[in-house]
Amino acid sequence: xxxxxxxxxxxxxxxxxxxxxxxxxxxxxxxxxxxxxxxxxxxxxxxxxxxxxxxxxxxxxxxxxxxxxxxxxxxxxxxxxxxxxxxxxxxxxxxxxxxxxxxxxxxxxxxxxxxxxxxxxxxxxxxxxxxxxxxxxxxxxxxxxxxxxxxxxxxxxxxxxxxxxxxxxxxxxxxxxxxxxxxxxxxxxxxxxxxxxxxxxxxxxxxxxxxxxxxxxxxxxxxxxxxxxxxxxxxxxxxxxxxxxxxxxxxxxxxxxxxxxxxxxxxxxxxxxxxxxxxxxxxxxxxxxxxx
Numbered sequence: 001x002x003x004x005x006x007x008x009x010x011x012x013x014x015x016x017x018x019x020x021x022x023x024x025x026x027x028x029x030x031x032x033x034x035x036x037x038x039x040x041x042x043x044x045x046x047x048x049x050x051x052x053x054x055x056x057x058x059x060x061x062x063x064x065x066x067x068x069x070x071x072x073x074x075x076x077x078x079x080x081x082x083x084x085x086x087x088x089x090x091x092x093x094x095x096x097x098x099x100x101x102x103x104x105x106x107x108x109x110x111x112x113x114x115x116x117x118x119x120x121x122x123x124x125x126x127x128x129x130x131x132x133x134x135x136x137x138x139x140x141x142x143x144x145x146x147x148x149x150x151x152x153x154x155x156x157x158x159x160x161x162x163x164x165x166x167x168x169x170x171x172x173x174x175x176x177x178x179x180x181x182x183x184x185x186x187x188x189x190x191x192x193x194x195x196x197x198x199x200x201x202x203x204x205x206x207x208x209x210x211x212x213x214x215x216x217x218x219x220x221x222x223x224x225x226x227x228x229x230x231x232x233x234x235x236x237x238x239x240x241x242x243x244x245x246x247x248x249x250x251x252x253x254x255x256x257x258x259x260x261x262x263x264x265x266x267x268x269x270x271x272x273x274x275x276x277x278x279x280x281x282x283x284x285x286x287x288x289x290x291x292x
Contacts, residue, residue, distance in 0.1 A: 003096040003128045004176040008211045016267040017228035023238035024067040025049040027078030034087040041095050043257040046263030052101030059133045063238040078105045089126035098129040116146040123150035129176040131155040137169045167207050177211040194226040221266040230265040
């Protein structure tokens with residue numbers, strides 16, 4: 001079983017919600033990214049989403065765009081991101097790491113080496129899953145095959161505007177977990193409505209048996225707690241990036257730790273001391289065969 005599968009299975013058994021922070025690789029400082037990843041895990045994160053800097057991040061709001069531009073100016077690209085993961089893996093072999101980004105850096109990486117080089121090198125570095133924002137299911141077949149050969153999960157996005165057909169397509173192809181966007185728009189765009197998120201999750205769960213995470217618009221611990229009551233994972237991105245912005249290295253690490261520790265505490269307040277039987281069937285943790 002993959003690290004993602006093992007993590008979600010244990011969390012489900014414990015009746016706990018996964019906490020997934022997103023950080024941009026190379027931000028706020030190039031040489032502190034592995035340390036930041038460790039700090040997040042120590043504070044209560046279960047999975048790390050590591051953003052791959054790209055010059056045209058179409059789904060990201062001003063906060064993450066600024067962090068990406070900063071990282072690019074510092075020379076951080078996909079090779080450096082994989083180096084961060086390798087360094088993190090030297091002392092953490094258990095926490096899943098998901099790369100989140102766009103198609104262009106992956107395609108360029110393979111063009112400069114050979115087809116499938118990204119998947120091979122990501123697996124060797126210790127990556128567990130990949131979320132490519134601008135690769136919808138219908139064009140993801142080649143990448144899905146390459147990732148599957150390396151035992152990596154391809155993760156997809158769903159939005160409030162996703163219709164039943166799109167949900168079914170994603171359900172057939174997704175691995176690891178499904179990332180549900182809580183609001184229409186870019187990251188950090190607006191506060192979310194927990195009732196609408198609950199409705200979206202209910203629609204998605206009619207078709208999927210893998211975990212569902214919710215991100216975009218989670219900007220305080222109470223909202224994270226509310227989302228955690230219905231989602232399998234709470235994803236925090238722009239809020240975390242804003243918290244570490246313009247801070248010295250040690251202060252940035254301390255601020256990130258405080259934020260994640262507080263969110264973890266709030267989410268766990270709804271964890272029963274004696275877990276009742278699960279309200280949903282166990283996750284289907286085997287990967288599906290990618291369509292081409």
